[in-house]
Amino acid sequence: MTSRRLLVTSERPPSLREYSTADKRLLRVVDMPGYVKWLYHGVETTRGTFVIGHLGTSKDLRQHMVSELFSQSRSQVFESEG
Numbered sequence: 141m142t143s144r145r146l147l148v149t150s151e152r153p154p155s156l157r158e159y160s161t162a163d164k165r166l167l168r169v170v171d172m173p174g175y176v177k178w179l180y181h182g183v184e185t186t187r188g189t190f191v192i193g194h195l196g197t198s199k200d201l202r203q204h205m206v207s208e209l210f211s212q213s214r215s216q217v218f219e220s221e222g
Contacts, residue, residue: 147182154179156190170209177201182209 145167146159154172156179159165170190172179177196184190190209197203 145184147184149179149182151179154194156182156192158184172209173198175201 144161146161148157148159149155150157150169154176156170156172158167158170160167172192172194175196175198176192176194178194180193180195182190182192185208191206192209193204193206195202195204197205
């Protein structure tokens with residue numbers, strides 16, 4: 141199965157941006173929790189969550205971590221016009 145979406149990490153503010161590969165539209169932006177200082181990598185799971193590699197945790201801003209993020213709580217969906 142070929143994906144019709146591209147997931148891109150954004151540095152400032154740390155977020156995941158999901159684009160349509162068919163028409164290059166921005167589909168949604170998933171914001172990171174405030175303690176994430178640097179977002180290295182992100183992948184979407186088949187369950188609709190994201191696994192991210194990042195710098196910063198709620199207890200130590202200098203710790204590197206891999207976390208699962210539930211997108212429903214912090215995402216913006218962009219609707220197409222027309």
